[in-house]
Amino acid sequence: MAKSLNPGAAKLRYVCNACGADAPKWQGQCADCGEWNTLVETTTSKPKARAGSFSVERSAVRRLDEITGEDTERVPTGLSELDRVLGGGIVPGAVILIGGDPGIGKSTLLLQALAALEGRVNTLYVTGEESLTQVSLRARRLGLPRLDLPVLAETGLETILDTLTRTRPGFVVLDSIQTLYTDALDAAPGSVSQLRECAAQLVRYAKGKGCTIVLVGHVTKEGAIAGPRVLEHMVDTVLYFEQDVGSRYRIVRAVKNRFGAVNEMGVFAMTDVGLKEVSNPSALFLSRHEQPVPGSVITVTRQGSRPLLVEVQALVDATQGSNPRRVALGLEGNRLAMLLAVLHRHAGIALGDQDVFANVVGGMRIQETAADLPLLLAALSSFRGKPVPNDTVVFGEVGLAGEIRPVQAGEERLQEAAKHGFKRAIVPEANKPRKNVKLDLEVIAVQRLTQALDAI
Template identity: 75%
Template sequence: MARTRTEYVCQSCGASSPKWAGQCADCGSWNSLVETQAMPRSSARAGGISGTAGGRVQRLSEVGTQEAPRASTGMPEVDRVLGGGVVRGAVCLLGGDPGIGKSTLLLQVLSSLQPRLTTLYVTGEESLAQVHLRAQRLGLANLDIPVLAETSVEQILAQLTQLKPAFVVVDSIQTLYTDTLDSAPGSVSQVRECAAQLVRQAKATQTAVVLVGHVTKEGAIAGPRVLEHMVDTVLYFEHDPGSRFRIVRAIKNRFGAVNELGVFAMTDAGLKEVSNPSALFLSRHPEPVPGSVITVARQGSRPLLVEVQALVDRSSIGTPRRVTLGLESNRLNMLLAVLHRHGGIALGDQDVFVNVVGGMRIQETAADLPLLLAALSSFRSRPWPSDWIAFGEIGLAGEVRPVAGGEERLVEAAKQGFRRAIVPDANKPRRAAKIDIEVVPVTRLAQALDQL
């Protein structure tokens, strides 16, 4: 009999090593190598897609294409994040903190899809009675959802072959195991092999599969990074502690735009879609207050109005503090240096605190101009008008650079009742159609500061 071969697999990145080491040579993490049995050759294949031409080389111009058919989930916010709906044969990975609402959202999606598509809910963490109790608490209109309590991936694949569902939810991938491996469920090798088998089944039968994934303490999906590369779509559930609002963000999507947002509110009856997300991120003070500037952030294809707040106060310590929530701290230091050099305003002895209201994270440069305007407004104790907005990127030479989607941002601001916008000169509307908002184009930082 052949001797069983063991190897050491990193629990962070999935890299294997023939012997144990204190630090992973690939990702650099410490004490992450765990002894496991080597994966058999028959089950070590990656979950790739077999070519329909039998491996024959073709020119790209000869390959036939067709638009991927989509099925609406009945929830517009979910459809937006997925790129327009559910795609047959697509595999989606949904991650989020425990108790954030992953299972609740997927049960609501299954209840909406069941009258139009054949579905299946596979649970490896809860009993069928617990799933039924949750469905009753949510008050779902349709309880005829096929459910399966199973953790063996071979048994799950057998049920998929027999039932032939069009939409499958697996909750969660960390609870599954395959008989071909002796490692415990949740290990890197088990997660990787179980996901590979489900991906192959989805591609072969054109079944849409949603995998629920656990997250680590840092907020990343637990397991090897190869898991995110194997699937077509990666979604993250985010929320601000103490808030009832939830945000579903698309990190990867082969069938749509990335960084799309879906906004929900957690209620006693489950997750409810928020029709006007811009209202969540605006304080709407009774009167203008210093240090508050409204901007229009672009998340995927959706423009959202958010409020950037700044508090500037004299520092009581030798090194002034620079604290940001929702923005990059290094960029704040750079912008304050530009404000000093090209605006003549020194904040070197001041503490600067910046916050984006509502727990929103802005990862684009359009917030540069409103950030400096909010800081100057707080420093001079001069309120920014409540019906004004501003957006634009600030360069190191003091110029105001354009950002993508300027016209869509202005249209969204006009819908919300804003009357004046400070924007880069290159973002002023070019077409003949008028936007019901006064646009003030600026090319230099000093011109924008003069407006305040």
Template identity: 75%
Template sequence: MAKVRTEYVCQSCGATSPKWVGQCGDCGQWNSLVETHAAPKAARSGGISGTASGRIQRLQDVSTEESPRVSTGMPEVDRVLGGGIVPGVVCLLGGDPGIGKSTLLLQVLASVQGRLPTLYVTGEESLAQVRLRAQRLGLTNLDVPVLTETSVELILAQLGQHKPAFVVIDSIQTLYTDGLDAAPGSVSQVRECAAQLVRFAKATQTAIVLVGHVTKEGAIAGPRVLEHMVDTVLYFEHDPGSRFRIIRAIKNRFGAVNELGVFAMTDAGLKEVSNPSALFLSRHGDPVPGSVVTVSRQGSRPLLVEVQALVDQSLIGTPRRVTLGLENNRLNMLLAVLHRHGGIALGDQDVYANVVGGMRIQETAADLPLLLAALSSFKSRPWPDDWIVFGEIGLAGEVRPVAAGEERMQEAAKHGFKRAIVPEANKPRRSAKLGIEVLPVARLDQALELL
């Protein structure tokens, strides 16, 4: 009889150790190692290629014919997936509890039924609960096979028997494999169950969506290797108290990353938002100080967002720098550039910056609008409500170009904006007809003169 080998697995990063130690040597977490039995060799063997032949092939001989994508019937979901459902894709969907993950997937299943054989596997709810949710969503004609099971071996047996083309598993943290003695949801169980499902998806060209729980920090629970194993990683985002939901593609092997899908939560489930730019713009009756509209590029979609800043006299020795939707360290750097190259000191002022609607901007195109919004609040001079601004600011005070400048200006012109302050290098060609007056600037002091 083979001897069972014991190892210790970090519940934070998934690293293994032959003995228990107080601190994980890989991620530095304390008291995160849990004793577990090593997976049998049979469970660890096998790749995820799913090819019947293991021979070496030349890259030029590999067929590049892509299987046709299948639309989900929801354009916002198709956008974040890269155009639709790809056969053999494994997608990981994460988000806070109650944000609408199961609701969205049930709506997708209802939309693709009749075009694809589907299966909904739930390890958290009973069949009656799934039926009640479908009734609340108004999906009276929903005819989707449902399976309540948590054993990955039994699930794979059902998949092999019924051969569905699109499978939803809710959730990966509830599954377990008989080859391991660890509890469901542990690092070893999540990793091994996901590996078996990925191998099955690649071998049979079955599209699988895995629902993942998130930690209190907002990351998907379980080992980080889980996100590396799947093809697509989607995150649900939302502003607390708001009914709007955003799905962001963090990783996508079949499409662009950072794509956004915008939804509104209603009594009948998630409804797509046809004009998401309207969500991130505050309709003020009159121009107000500290508000500047910019054009952010999220994946392949330009979105108009409003950047707000509030500058006030600090009542404590160390002024506060608070950002929501922007990077805090970048705000500190930009304020130093404003002092050095603009001659305006805000060292004794509290500076608060916010992006309206709960949007998160990670690109540098928001540098110039952020500084102009802060200066507008500091001088109590409102910015014209029909102007848009974008551009990156360097440490030497130069305004650097950003990607897709003409597309950003075209999007602003569609929403009725009349003027645009853009970097000099983003000045459109003479032949381009954008329908908006362009004011190019090369340095920060030139932009400040316009205010």
């Protein structure tokens, strides 16, 4: 085939949404990351000259021992739950990516943070999805403490960078990254190439000028941030907004943070005047039944650096079909099946002809193994019809040999339980508090699953 006479003509390429790798032709599986059906068609052409680009001073090679180890001073946002997720406040030069379902409150939370920061840090809110009138109406509806916030409605990256260079703000919100485009590429806004190039230039600006930039990202129907996965690797912090269906509570969780703990969590309540911080999240995930009910056990999970009391519920019922069901909400389904096998092998309690449904109250997701023992006790309580006392808290990992293994931060979990009025705790032997630690609750340390069943 004859070559094209126009060397700058657009060429078709196929780019992977998961890893950003490109291929000359479409194929079902990406050869780099192995994901299926992630290659999308895009056009590439000879890059144009970048108009309005900013200059960054060249960096010199330095020795680590010549660089001072002083911690960068963080700036509190004024929202303590958001500061907790960020690791104590915003860091100059950091790039933060926040994603969540449509209408969950991403723009509302960031607008409230801007209003709390204005006066201490120069801010700028760049909107590519709303008009300035819409942003003003939302700010007035939220009753923000101050309305003199700088706002820019723009989607051209070069114009935004020129504005940032002239005004030099310290905290910038871009809502959203999928609406931005650069003149250097012919691809449509939101495409893989545009997202990657726009994010790269914004990260370069943030690091060079010491400006904190927050990028709002759309999510796919699977709940992941839309665009190439390389976008999450480029930024410093990735936050996800989560919501239980039908609930007014919102959870902001950090899945990546170069300046703080991963899996840290902040809890907010959506009201008619915006998001309000929840100072005692443990109260949200406890039913506090007046009388003990079968199938309910209280445990202490750990979300980032925060111990949190949650209620694990189980329902065991005779199966109506040939195959018993194992359903887990907020817990790992495969681990539920494994724990039921351990219960049968080492305690002699068979649930092979029973449907087992497990749930964590309040829509919380528990990803640690400390919920193993409370899950088994909740299932046994429902199966026998005998409730676990309301003043008892349980945590511990269950091994395949029937042993109860320790979990991290055992003393902090016990202190959190004692603070909320619990009187008894069943914990692994290795998590038994030291003699010099005084707690206002009875601690029963167990080594085997059979010992835990006898104690309950």
